[in-house]
Amino acid sequence: MASDFDLNVAWCPEYLGLDDEEHDFPAHNVQGDFDLNLLPHEDESSFIQETEVLEHQANDNTLVAVNHHKRSRLSSEDKLQILCWLLNKAKACKLKRGSITEASHLFNLSVRCISNIWNTARKQSSSMQRYNVSTKFHFSGRKRIQVQLDEITKLKMGERSCIRDLATMLNMSKSTVHRMIKRGLIKPHTNSLHPGLKEPNKIERLKWVFSLLMGNTPATMREYYPMYDIVHLDEKWFYLTTKSQRVYLANNERGRYRAASSSKFIPKVMFTACVARPRYNSAGECTFDGKIGIFPFTYQEPAKRTSKNREKGTMITKVVESVNQKVTRDMLINEIIPAIKEKWPRDGGPTTIFIQQDNAKAHITHEDPEWQLIHEQDGFKFILIQQPPNSPNLNILDLGFFRSIQSLMHKKMPADIDKLLEAVNQAFYELDPKTLSNVWLSLQYVMNEILKVGGGNDYDLPHVNKKKLEKQGVLSDQVKTLCGQLWTLGIKSMDKHQHHSNHEQQNRTTEGE
Structure with missing residues (x-):
C-alpha cells in the first residue's frame, strides 16, 4: 500500500554519521511502496522476554506453567522497524483500521506501546520535523555532578x-x-624540580642544539644529524632497595618482611653506562643494539676475618667510596674504550666517535695528557665532548634510559651487593633495543622544545606516539624542525640572552669599580 510518509528523513542515533548507502532502512520503490519482506524480525523472540513461572493452584495443589511477558526495552532500531511497518499500512497519514492491534500481535508488544510510536511520528510529521525514534534511556538515572x-x-x-x-x-x-x-576532566600532575638556568646556560644550550642541526641557514636546517657517531656516557647510583615497594598479594597471602639498620644508609653502587644509537637494516632487524656496557665502581678484596657469613680470605665486593678524576680516567681508558672497539659495528660506519659526558668535576676533558696518548688507536679516533651545564635532558641516559633500567632492576629484588651488580647488568641487557632507539628520538623532540622556549627547560616532554607511527611505517630516524621557524626563534632568543648577559656583566664591573 502506498505511503505519504518519506522514510528517507527518518532518523535514529545508531545511523548518525553514515552515508545513505550504509543505512539499514527498508527499501522502497519509485512509487513509494515499502518492501514488507525486510520489516519484521524473523526471530520474534528478540522482542519477547518470557519467563516460566510455576504457580501453585489453590484448589487442587497442582503446578501449572504460566507465561508472563516481561516488558522489554525497545532500542532505536526496533522502534524504527515498527515505524516502517506502520508507515506501510498508512494512507493519507491515516492507519488502516486494526493496524495497531495487528502490530501489537506481530511484534508482541502492548497496544499502548505501538500507539505511542505512531502518535509521536504523526506529531513530528505534522510539524515538518524528521522522524526521531531515539530512546530517552540515556536521560534516566542520576545526573552527573558538573564542575566548572x-x-x-x-x-x-x-x-x-x-x-x-x-x-x-x-x-x-x-x-x-x-x-x-x-x-579525564581532572588530570593528575607531578611537578618535578628542574635545574636552575641562567642566561649563559641558555645560550650554551641553544648553541648545542644548533650544532646538531644539518645545514647552516634557516632554509637548510630542517632536521637533526642521525647521531650514529655519538656515544653517551653518564654515572648513576643504584640502590639495593627502596624504602617502600608496592606489590599485589593474594587474599590469604602475607607481605614480605623487610628490615634494615637504617633507611638513610641503604647500600648503593655507582655505575657508569655507555650507549650509542641502535642500528637496523632494511628488513627492520637490529644489527647493533647500541649497548656498549654498564660498569660498576667496585673492587674485590679478601675478607680480613672469619664471620658467620664467610671465611677469612674469601673475596668480597667493595664499593669505591670516592669516585674522582683518577678513577673515572682509569674506567674510561681501561674498560669503556676497549668495550667500544669490541662492539662497534664494522659496516664501514664512522670511526671517529664522539663521547658525550656531563660537566662533573670527576670527568676528564679531551685535553687531558693521558687521554691524548690513547684517543687514537686501531683506526678509531675518540673525542671527548662536554654537554651544556645543567642539562641532564640532553643526555640519553638521564633522559629516560636509566629510569627504565632502574625499574627492571628493582623487580629482581637483590639481597646483597653481588646480587645488585648482577641485577643491574641483567636489566641493562634485557631492555629492548627499541626502547633505547625511542629515547634517541625523544632527545631530538626535546631539542625542538628547547628551541621553542629559547634555551630554557620550562616545557612538557613531548609525546608523539612513536609505537603507532612505527606501525604505520612513518616513523623517521631524524626529527624535522618547523622549516627554519625554530631556527629563527632560537637565534632571536640567543641574541636576547647574550644582550642580557652582557648587561649584567657591565653592571658587575661598574659596581666593582
Missing part, C-alpha cells in the same frame, strides 16, 4: 595536592573526584 574548570583553577596548588583535599575544596565526595579523574 574555573572552580579548580582558582584553588591554590597546595589546596589540591591530593584527592581528599580537592574533594573538600569542591564540596563533593572523593569517589566523585576519582570518577572525574577517570573520565
